Amino acid sequence: MTPETHESLLGYIKRRSDAEGFPEAGGFLTMLGQSYGRAMVEEAERLAEDLDIDLATLEPILPSAQSKDPALDWSFHRMHRDPVCPSCIAACQPRRKEWRHAMVSACAEHGCQLIDECPGCGGPLTLLGDGYAGCLCGAHYGDANAVPASSLETEFSRMIAGRSAKLAGVELCADDGLHNARTVWFLSANMAKARTGKEGKSIYPKTVTEARAWLKPVEALLLDWPTAFDDHVVQRWNAPGAEGMTAAMRLGAWYRGLLRQKGALAKALLSRCLIVVSTVCGDAYKTNRHKDGSTWVSAAQAGDILGIRSERVVEAVRDGTMIGSQGRSGTGHLHTIVRMQDVEEVHELRARSGTKEKVRSILGVSRKQFQLMDEAKFFGDECRMPPHPCVDGVFDLENIRNILDRIRQGPRDDNADPAGLVSFRKINLRRTTDRTAVLKIYRLIANRELRALKFAQDDSLGDALFSEAEISRLLQEQGGARAWTAGEIAGFSGWKPECVTGWCEQGLLQATRGKRGSFNVWQISEEALSRFRQEFQVVSDLAKEGKTTSRKLLASLADRGISSVGSQPVGTSSRGHLIRTGDIARMIAFPPT
Ligand SMILES: [Zn+2]
Ligand SMILES: [Zn+2]
Structure with a gap:
């Protein structure tokens, strides 16, 4: 038995549990020696082995913190209930993976509400307390009434399922579903704050009813587009305590939060927000729509959006990095305006760019070591960005992180003896004077020809541990002369x-x-x-080998006209005496008569 397309891991486990004759999935998992949770999904190989399926078969349904599939996004993974669609169960279709997303409350296929309480006994549909189709009380979930879900519930579920969905007037594609889901969560969480006046981290809905309650307040914003959203922005603009004349000032944390969101949905919300702001804001910030249909904003507004001084935007226009034009405001004041699409582009550039200091702190290495890494071309050209007056730093953090992730992957040895390990941070010119060898080692690491034995997810590169023996060997063989x-x-x-x-x-x-x-x-x-x-004999060595003292040797040599060199006074005595090998040879060849 293999997982169906779109099936949830838990749904698959329940079908397997049924087939093995267990009344509930919990018993089946216990038999496998597994318990449902983060550890289980992170040890995918072990799970695949226990389930006796290929890793490649398991992966498409495996929830994970790294997954690009919004339905598998571990940070939204339901851990309290395992809801079902009555129509899907009645039709013997698999339990779908998007049902595992904490914000999903409807079936993407049937447009009906999911249920997470038993139609028979009313008990909760827990993660592991049932089988594929029914409750321990004997009730069949397929017998429950299929209640139509709201439009947003269905659209949201379709979006998580990777189907076509339309929110905020945009046809959303499956590619950035992960971002779009988070944007909806952001909007919703901020509505809740507005309702209760409470700040702080919101907790994901535990039940389907809670999920529905989370979606309800943003339904109009996302579907009655753009009227309801416009009203919402105006409301925030006029909220008591709102001050200033720019979006960043008046809309505060909500606006900054919106700026941080990624994906098509966030983009639509942000540009609509700015249009509303420019309208309520009056002449000074009036949006200019040019013949080409693009939206233009003032340098001041662009500066606000980007969180930088407007002079930098003006500078970017002056040096030709950004397209801009001179406009006259209502008061006759001449000002620079730029295209909104360019501002958004710069916003993205800023999000992924970083200064040398930023990169060093990500890597966890010293200034000196970073210089050496640079010299070794540890990060190639793809990690550099062309300088831009509105962007801080020329390093592409996203590509740097990708390279680090690649270095992090690969064979590791969790049982390696800590004594035989050396951290990347210590592979530097304090350890050896051989610069060429260090550069060579950096290249090997960058090319993944030399692998770390320990490089955990949370470790910086500086913390990554390599084999001491391997590094020593490389230092010797790469360097040539020691x-x-x-x-x-x-x-x-x-x-x-x-x-x-x-x-x-x-x-x-x-x-x-x-x-x-x-x-x-x-x-x-x-x-x-x-x-x-070759040239010298160390007198203390001679004395030791000859089981005598330096003093006696020196006296005897002096008798034969040979004096030492290289000594230094120490108190009343001296040490470090050397005799030239040539003197000894001549003494032996021409013994005094
Ligand atoms: Zn269904
Ligand atoms: Zn029941």
């Missing part, structure tokens, strides 16, 4: 750090001055270290 600081050489040779530094300062050990992080360090190449070991 280099160390004086401290590192002291670490593996057993020489005192101040001795190594002293040899560097005296030019005996060839080194260059460099920086690691904010520290000044000596950097010694592999080749320089090798040459040093």
Whole structure:
């Protein structure tokens, strides 16, 4: 048994539960070791396996936080009831996935109200307390009366179902159903605030009756278009306490909220709102309709819409980035006007653009590391936007987030030993002096040839964890010649750090001055270290190998006319003595007689 087109996951589970002979879906899920909720839908592979179907078969009906299908939008997923359409059940059609959306109260197919109470016993139709067609009391949902739903209920349900729907005078297409649903929710939630005067986060409707009550107040706004919406805007404009002469000032939070909405419905509402505002606002903001039919607004109004100073709009017109023209207001004041469609375009650009600082905070990396990433061309040209006087920053945040999402996907190792992991943030020039190697590693990560072992959804790139061993290996093989600081050489040779530094300062050990992080360090190449070991013998090493003391060795060498180099005084003594290998060789070849 496989899911039907448009079937809800829960509906499918109920059909399966019936087939297995369970009176209610809860028992079937328990048998599978599953419980209905976010964890279940997020572990899709496990669920598919438990249901014994392909992941590809499950995915089209799987509710998820990432789904583009409004019917599967997890943030609106019903968690209290599992309503049905009596006509669908009577016709043995699948329980439809849009019924799972918290704002849906009608059947997109039959235009009748969904029921979420049993026609027999009156009990609630809970998520898991029944089978496909009927209640435990014996009642069949198909026997319930099919009550016609309101126009908005049906249009909304059609919209969530991905069918053609018409709201606010616009034929909505399925592509941005997710956005359109949220816009309706936004409108409705703000009507509720207007009713109760309560601010704060609204809670999604739990029952079909509540969903219907949420839709009711926005029915006229969306269907009696544009009259009711115009009245609504005027009402808000004239509300007690409304001040100022622009939409942003007078309509306040509601207007800003509307600006944040995306999709065709929001676009229609916003441009209608501005037309109304320009009309009530009087001459100064009067909308100009030109021959080409486009709507023009003043630079001041455009600035309000965009939340920027109007000078920036004027500047954009002056440098040719935006099409504009000079208009004269009722008072004779000359002002710049721009096309509304261009303002909307800029609005979208602004929504997806960001400054370097913004990108850094998304990535969770330092200024220095970001520079290096830039040098490595971590983000390609598609992450840059042409500069625009009305837009802050030239980075395309949407594309950057897409790239990060791609990097985030892929094989991960949840059991990786934390000790063997290094965060992206630490793969920088503090770790190695080899710039080329770091750039190369960044490229590998950007190209997804080097994968993070841990990169959770909420982690920034800086937090992503990579295999320490893999990074070390890459640093060695990519870099070619290795280099160390004086401290590192002291670490593996057993020489005192101040001795190594002293040899560097005296030019005996060839080194260059460099920086690691904010520290000044000596950097010694592999080749320089090798040459040093050929040229000099460290007296303390000789003493150790010969089980004697440096003092005795130095005295004996001095007797033969050989003096040390490279030492530094320490208190009354000195350390860091070197003997030239050549002196030792000559001493052996030409022993004193
Ligand atoms: Zn139906
Ligand atoms: Zn019942």
